[in-house]
Amino acid sequence: MSKVKKRVRPTKEQAQELNRRLDAVVEAGHINDLYCNCELCQALAEQAELMGYRTDSTIKRPSEKWDRRKQEYEKKRQIDAVKMANLAGQGLTSAEIGEKVHRSKSYINKLAKEFDIKIFTKKRGRKPCH
Structure with missing residues (x-):
């Protein structure tokens, strides 16, 4: 087993x-700029590495793979929202929509809030006696 390098507590001067x-x-x-290469941000990254908060002081750009994944995820959510809106228009509940679309009830409710889709609920209570 390889030894894990223990982080030493920074001194008061280092923290300041x-x-x-x-x-x-x-x-x-x-x-809000996570990948900034200016002198100030690089100095902060080097100081954080010196204190043991980071392992690498160079700030690298992420690969395009994550952007592609995020776009695919958003596209799937939009497709699900369209399917859900069609089924909600037919008067189905969120549990029934979840079964048809193969998604969880909580995911359906979250999408309904986000895209302002009205989902009907079954009426509860006693039946009328007439």
């Missing part, structure tokens, strides 16, 4: 330096 670099990145406005 990391916070200072993090503040500089926030002031620069690079909060």
Whole structure:
């Protein structure tokens, strides 16, 4: 078995330096940019690697595979939403729609909320006596 490198607790000075670099990145406005190669972000990554929070200080772009997967997932969700809307128009409940589309009831309810699809529910209670 290979030994796992134990992370050493950073000193007070290292923690202050990391916070200072993090503040500089926030002031620069690079909060939502995960793959930024500017000097501030690179310095923050190197400091984090020095302290043991990261294993590699170089910031790499992800492969296109994840973008393709995300697009396929969104396409499947849209197809499911169209099928679900057609079945909901026929008056089926979410459990019945889930059986027909081969999806779970919670997934059907989540899609219904997202795409504003009205799903009917069976009426509960006593039957009228007339």
